Amino acid sequence: MENLGLFLAVLGAGLAAGFAGAGSAIGVGIAGRSAAGVVTQEPSLFSKVLILQLLPGTQGIYGLLVAFIVLSQVGILGGNIPSTAQGLVYFAACMPMAIGGFLSGISQGQCSSSAIGLVAKRQDQFGKAMIFPAMVETYAILALLVSILAIFGIPSGI
Amino acid sequence: MSKLKMKRVFICGLNEERQNVLDTLQRAGVVEIVQGDYKDAGLKNIDILDQRADNNQKAVLAEQAIGILDEFAAEKTGLLQSLEGAKDIEVDSYGARAGHIDEYMATAEKLSELARHIADHKAAIPKCLSRIDTLNAWQTLDIPLDFEGTEKTRVFIGSVAQDADAAGIYELLSEKAEGGEPLDVDIVSLNRDKMMSSFMAICHRDDADRTEAALRRINFVKAPMGKLVPTEEIADINREIEDHKAQIKALADEVATYGSKRDDLKFAADYYRMQADKSTALGRLDVSENAFFISGYTPASYAEQLKSKLEELDTVVEIYDVEADEDAPVVLKNGFFSGPMESVVESYSLPCKTDIDPSKIIACFYYILFGLMLSDAGYGLILVLACGYVLLKVKNMKPQTEKLVKLMFFSGISTTFWGFMFGSFFGDAVNVVATKFFNRPDIAFRPLWFNSMNEPIRLLSFAFLIGIIHLFTGMFIKLYQLIKAKDYKSAVYDVVFWMMFVGGAIVYALSVQMITDMLSLKFILSPAIGKAAGTVAILGAVGVILTGGRDAKNPIVRFLLGLYGAYGITSWLSDILSYSRLLALGLATGCIAQVFNQLGTMAGNSVFGVIFFIVIFVIGNTMNLFINVLGAYVHTNRLQFVEFFGKFYDGGGREFTPFTENTKYYTVKEEIK
Numbered sequence: 127m128e129n130l131g132l133f134l135a136v137l138g139a140g141l142a143a144g145f146a147g148a149g150s151a152i153g154v155g156i157a158g159r160s161a162a163g164v165v166t167q168e169p170s171l172f173s174k175v176l177i178l179q180l181l182p183g184t185q186g187i188y189g190l191l192v193a194f195i196v197l198s199q200v201g202i203l204g205g206n207i208p209s210t211a212q213g214l215v216y217f218a219a220c221m222p223m224a225i226g227g228f229l230s231g232i233s234q235g236q237c238s239s240s241a242i243g244l245v246a247k248r249q250d251q252f253g254k255a256m257i258f259p260a261m262v263e264t265y266a267i268l269a270l271l272v273s274i275l276a277i278f279g280i281p282s283g284i
Numbered sequence: 285m286s287k288l289k290m291k292r293v294f295i296c297g298l299n300e301e302r303q304n305v306l307d308t309l310q311r312a313g314v315v316e317i318v319q320g321d322y323k324d325a326g327l328k329n330i331d332i333l334d335q336r337a338d339n340n341q342k343a344v345l346a347e348q349a350i351g352i353l354d355e356f357a358a359e360k361t362g363l364l365q366s367l368e369g370a371k372d373i374e375v376d377s378y379g380a381r382a383g384h385i386d387e388y389m390a391t392a393e394k395l396s397e398l399a400r401h402i403a404d405h406k407a408a409i410p411k412c413l414s415r416i417d418t419l420n421a422w423q424t425l426d427i428p429l430d431f432e433g434t435e436k437t438r439v440f441i442g443s444v445a446q447d448a449d450a451a452g453i454y455e456l457l458s459e460k461a462e463g464g465e466p467l468d469v470d471i472v473s474l475n476r477d478k479m480m481s482s483f484m485a486i487c488h489r490d491d492a493d494r495t496e497a498a499l500r501r502i503n504f505v506k507a508p509m510g511k512l513v514p515t516e517e518i519a520d521i522n523r524e525i526e527d528h529k530a531q532i533k534a535l536a537d538e539v540a541t542y543g544s545k546r547d548d549l550k551f552a553a554d555y556y557r558m559q560a561d562k563s564t565a566l567g568r569l570d571v572s573e574n575a576f577f578i579s580g581y582t583p584a585s586y587a588e589q590l591k592s593k594l595e596e597l598d599t600v601v602e603i604y605d606v607e608a609d610e611d612a613p614v615v616l617k618n619g620f621f622s623g624p625m626e627s628v629v630e631s632y633s634l635p636c637k638t639d640i641d642p643s644k645i646i647a648c649f650y651y652i653l654f655g656l657m658l659s660d661a662g663y664g665l666i667l668v669l670a671c672g673y674v675l676l677k678v679k680n681m682k683p684q685t686e687k688l689v690k691l692m693f694f695s696g697i698s699t700t701f702w703g704f705m706f707g708s709f710f711g712d713a714v715n716v717v718a719t720k721f722f723n724r725p726d727i728a729f730r731p732l733w734f735n736s737m738n739e740p741i742r743l744l745s746f747a748f749l750i751g752i753i754h755l756f757t758g759m760f761i762k763l764y765q766l767i768k769a770k771d772y773k774s775a776v777y778d779v780v781f782w783m784m785f786v787g788g789a790i791v792y793a794l795s796v797q798m799i800t801d802m803l804s805l806k807f808i809l810s811p812a813i814g815k816a817a818g819t820v821a822i823l824g825a826v827g828v829i830l831t832g833g834r835d836a837k838n839p840i841v842r843f844l845l846g847l848y849g850a851y852g853i854t855s856w857l858s859d860i861l862s863y864s865r866l867l868a869l870g871l872a873t874g875c876i877a878q879v880f881n882q883l884g885t886m887a888g889n890s891v892f893g894v895i896f897f898i899v900i901f902v903i904g905n906t907m908n909l910f911i912n913v914l915g916a917y918v919h920t921n922r923l924q925f926v927e928f929f930g931k932f933y934d935g936g937g938r939e940f941t942p943f944t945e946n947t948k949y950y951t952v953k954e955e956i957k
Contacts, residue, residue, distance in 0.1 A: 177914060184915055188868075191875045203882065253631020253921065260922045267868045267919075268861075271744075274871060278740055 131213030135200040138220030139193035142273065146189025146227025146266075153182030153235025160239040164246040174252055175242050181259040182238050185231035188270040192223040195277055211284040219276035226269025234262040286622075287641040288583040290612040290940075293590070295578040297599030302569075302576050304597050306562055306943075309578075311375075311952050312593070313944030314586040316613055320570045320579045327570035327577060336563035342389060343556035349392035350549050352399045356536045357543040367674065367689075369682035370554075370951045378952045381551050388552040391545050402535045405528045412521045412528070419521075421475045421482045422507060422514040429510035438492035440499055441474075441507040443482040449473050453483055453502075460501040462494055469495050482507065550949035558945055565943045581606070581613055581940070612637075615940035622647035624691035627684060632925050633935030638769055640761065642933060646924050649754055650691075653923055655698025656750070657869040657916035659736070660877065661729070662710035663909050664703050667696025695916070706743075706870070707731025710905055711877025720885045721894065736867075737874055744867045745803040751863030752790060754923070755856070758931030759783055765932065777834065781827035786856050788821025825850055859927045865919055873912045880904025 161175040196216055199205040208216060241255040293315060297305055309315050320327070353359075373381075422429060425441065433439040448456065450473040461467045469487040476482070487495045510517055570577040582590055582603075591601045606612045614634045616626045618641070625643035628650065635641055658664065671693035674681075681689070703709060709729040718727035736743040759779055766775035793799045795814025800807070809817075833845025884900035887893040929935070945951050 180911070180914060181918065184911070187876060187911060188872065190879070191872055194875060194879045198882075251631075253628070256918055257922055257925055260918045261926075263919075264862065264865070264922075267865045270872070271864050271868045274740060274868070275744075 129207065131208040131210040131216075132200055132202075134210070134213035135196055135208055135216035136202065138217035138224075139196040139200075142196070142220040142223040142227070143186075143189045143193035145224040146192075146231065147186040149228035149231025150183050150186030150189075151231075153185070153231040153233075153238065154179060156232070156235035157182055157238035157242060160242040164242055168246065171245060171249065174245055174249070178238050178242050178245065178255060178259065181256070181263065182231050182234035184263060185227040185234070185266045188266060189223055189227045192220055192270065192273045192277070195274065196220060199277070199280075208280075209284065212280060212282075215280050215284070216277065219273055219280065221273075222269040222276075223273040226266055230262055230266040230269070234259050234266070237262050286616060286618050286643065287635060288585065288615050288617050288940075290581050290606050290614075291584045291587045292604040292606055292610075292612075293578075293580050293582045293587065294602045294604075295580075295594060295599050296575060296601075297594075297597065298575055299571065299573075301597050301599060302566075302571075305576075305578075305594065305599060306565060308593060308597065309943055310558060310562060310565070310945055312586075312590060313942050314590060315578075315580045315582045315943055316941055317565050317568045317578055317580040317943050319568045320577060322570045322577065327572055330566055330569065330571060332563040332567040336560050336567070339556045339560035339563055343553050343560060345396060346389070346392045346549050346553035346556060348399075349395040350546065350553065352395045352539060353543060353546050353549070357540040359543075359546060364674065364678050367678050367681050367685050369680050369685075370945075370947050370949055371680065373950050373952055375952055378950075381548075382555060384548070385552060385555055388545075388548040388555075391542060392549055392552060395539060395542055395549075398535050398539050402532055402539075405532045405535070408528050409525055412525050416518055416521055418508050419510070419514045419518050421480065422510075423518070424474045425484065425514055428512055429507045429514060433486075433489070433492075436489055437486055438489050438495070440485040440496065440504070441482075442499075442504050443480050443507065444502055444504055445480055447476055447478050448481045449476065450483065453481065453485075456502050457485075457495075457498045460498045462497060467491065467495055467498060554945075554947040554950050557947055561943065561946055580943075582942075583615060583617075583940075611938060613940035614937035616641050616643060618643045618647075620690070621694070624687045624694065625650060627687045627691075628921065628924065630939070631921075632929060632933075634937030634939055636934050636936045638765060639932075639934055639937070640765060642761070642929070645757065645761065646928065647694075649757070649928070650920055650924060651694045651698040652750065653754075653866065654695040654916050654920045655700075655702040656747070656866045657919060658695070658699040658873055658912055659702040659706055659870045660708045660710065660873050661700050661703025662708075662713065662905070663873070663912070664696045664698070664700030666909065667692050667699060667913070671696060692913075702870075705731060705733040706736040706874075708736075708874045708877070710901070711874050711881050713877070713881050713901070716881040716885060717897075720897075721889055736870060740867060740871060741804045743870065744864060745805060747863045747866035748803075748860055750866065751860045751927070754863070754928055755859055755931060756783070756787070758928050758933075762932035777827070777831040781824045781831065784820050784824025785828055785850075785853065786821075786824075788817045788819070788824055789853070791817035792821055825853075828852075859930070862923065862927055865923075869912070869915055869919060872915075873908065876908045876912075877905060880908065 157179040161179045164175050165172050194203070196219075197203045199208075200213075200216065201207040238259040241258050244255045245252055295305065309317075319329075421443070422441075427439075429441055431439055431441065444453065444456070450471040453473070454467075454469070454471045457469065457471075458466050467487070468491050469485050472484040472486070474482045474484060485495060485499065512520065568578075570579075587603045591603060594601045614636075616629065616634070618626055622644045625647045628646065629635070629641070629643055655664070671689045674689050675686075675693060707728075707730050712728070715725070715728035719725040734742055759782065763775055763779045766772070766779065791809065792814050794805070795809040795811060795817070797808065828850045829843070829846040831846065832849025833842040836842040836845050880900055881904075883904065884897035885893070887896035
């Protein structure tokens with residue numbers, strides 16, 4: 127069982143990438159359906175609604191980021207194999223990104239979908255439409271921040 | 285700052301000069317015409333609805349004709365050209381071309397007629413194809429489908445919805461035959477599949493009724509009508525399809541011959557767009573039998589020029605200052621550096637009367653914040669070079685596009701700067717390439733300040749510092765606005781107390797060991813300073829509590845409202861914490877670039893490895909650049925709109941919408957602007 131630490135760390139990394147990615151996938155999917163609907167009526171709005179559709183996509187990238195930092199520290203892509211205690215901490219450190227990314231991705235997707243509706247009716251309000259989904263993303267960023275700070279701060283001696 | 289001062293303008297002239305005056309105003313594009321209200325004086329408005337609808341319709345027709353040309357005789361346009369705005373043309377050549385406008389519209393009508401014919405032919409083809417589909421099941425028949433028999437025989441051609449051969453169908457018929465007697469009928473199977481069997485039934489005329497009744501009972505469906513033998517008809521239809529195709533081709537070629545008329549159509553579309561706008565303006569005029577009267581707004585800087593220009597046309601022009609309580613429109617004017625911010629401000633809301641134009645102030649912060657979020661020298665250089673190239677190459681860009689390109693140009697400079705500070709050039713590309721392909725791990729792109737990957741907490745502290753400066757700048761602007769409005773009470777109560785409260789608390793926090801440790805600061809303020817700052821903070825807090833609820837009459841309510849106001853300190857906390865996104869997004873850019881760099885080296889050090897690296901490097905970094913530029917743009921806007929504007933900006937100004945050439949392809953030049 128000397129690799130339990132590694133297992134826990136990789137599990138955490140996997141969940142961070144997987145759940146945040148799933149959240150983004152659902153979010154981008156929700157927004158994409160609205161975007162496609164708008165483009166059937168107004169093909170010229172394509173680039174605007176595409177940007178709005180992409181906004182919930184960042185959670186997946188943040189998840190990938192957290193996973194990559196972990197993998198590069200625990201001996202998969204570099205670094206040393208962690209002890210069991212360290213592995214547990216890695217696992218815990220990945221959780222904010224996994225949970226925050228998953229839920230905020232879905233929620234941001236719904237918000238983006240409404241923002242796309244806004245742009246469809248009032249093209250000139252694109253600037254404001256972009257801000258509403260960005261408000262949701264704040265919490266994904268905070269989750270990312272906590273995950274990163276925790277991972278960087280894991281002591282080597284435990 | 286650079287909110288243009290508005291003047292009220294009144295223009296009065298004779299009706300015979302009306303068209304001339306409107307043309308001049310439209311080309312000058314500096315007057316917003318407002319609906320006057322002089323009904324009492326016996327002035328009337330002109331009914332322009334029909335005229336405007338007619339003009340709009342013609343503009344649409346010309347625009348459709350351009351669309352038709354684009355479809356059948358596409359014009360080759362480069363990427364750079366697509367950024368270009370309307371071309372300038374001289375007044376004289378405008379006049380000359382306007383004389384040909386009927387000719388241009390005839391072209392437009394001809395094109396739309398051709399397009400209609402093409403559409404008809406295109407619609408006919410699927411109809412032919414579906415007829416062929418129906419006939420396919422009857423191909424083996426060598427008599428026409430509506431053949432009903434000879435002198436002695438009766439023929440039924442049709443199908444049943446099941447899979448059966450001739451014997452099978454005969455059996456089915458016999459089962460259903462009247463009186464159970466066998467039918468004297470010949471079945472010729474024509475075609476069968478799982479869904480349908482088609483056949484021909486031949487019987488003597490005397491047996492026709494019985495046969496028909498039996499057929500009806502097995503749900504016999506008659507074959508589609510057709511005077512020809514099916515194979516012949518199919519051949520005919522195929523010829524017809526070829527004919528339609530040839531017609532489409534000929535018509536498309538004819539459309540293509542109009543390719544050279546594209547510029548004329550563009551002119552016509554713009555001409556009628558301008559006419560439609562002119563109709564709208566005309567509708568806002570007040571007219572009497574012989575004279576007309578325009579009332580509107582114009583920026584003060586153009587007022588004198590406008591006046592002398594219009595007076596040449598025998599009109600009377602009077603210019604007044606805008607009254608204090610008037611809802612005057614707002615227009616921003618900024619230089620090269622802060623000009624791009626106008627679109628950022630506009631997308632939030634234009635400044636109201638008491639607001640300053642925040643463009644200049646947000647410009648500095650905007651570029652700094654954007655640069656911190658992207659913070660990669662490589663990406664910054666790409667932005668600078670790409671946007672610089674576009675700015676140099678494309679002369680008459682659409683104003684909105686130009687602002688965006690400039691915004692990215694300046695943001696790119698800042699991004700490059702922060703990239704050097706934090707040692708990021710396409711992530712760690714320099715080090716990766718040197719290590720993997722040249723075996724020189726000592727070569728790296730070293731930070732001028734510190735490596736944000738290794739010291740994230742230091743960057744976090746820096747992000748908070750930037751945030752505090754940003755937010756306090758907002759408070760100072762509010763202070764300035766309140767002092768300018770001579771509202772000294774509010775200046776002290778709403779700004780000074782809060783600055784004492786928040787500023788004191790921040791300084792106090794810096795004297796607390798736990799907090800400096802947490803932010804890994806290398807200094808700590810002495811307890812004496814901390815104590816003094818704490819006192820200031822408490823004084824500020826007391827001030828906020830005592831004055832926060834000053835609108836309420838009841839002292840208890842006032843105190844409670846004050847307490848609630850002091851609770852607003854939590855929003856300050858969350859505002860400052862919000863700037864941690866600078867760290868998160870900055871790290872994200874670098875880390876993702878590193879991921880791709882590392883992925884790229886997986887194929888090892890060989891010719892294939894190098895090619896693999898280049899491919900992954902280009903794709904990965906393009907994607908990263910795109911996503912992070914989007915992220916930086918969105919989140920910089922958010923910090924400006926939510927955190928910064930929240931401190932001082934009211935917005936709600938009405939946009940200045942001058943009567944102008946709202947055209948797509950051409951602008952007629954006039955000296956005044």
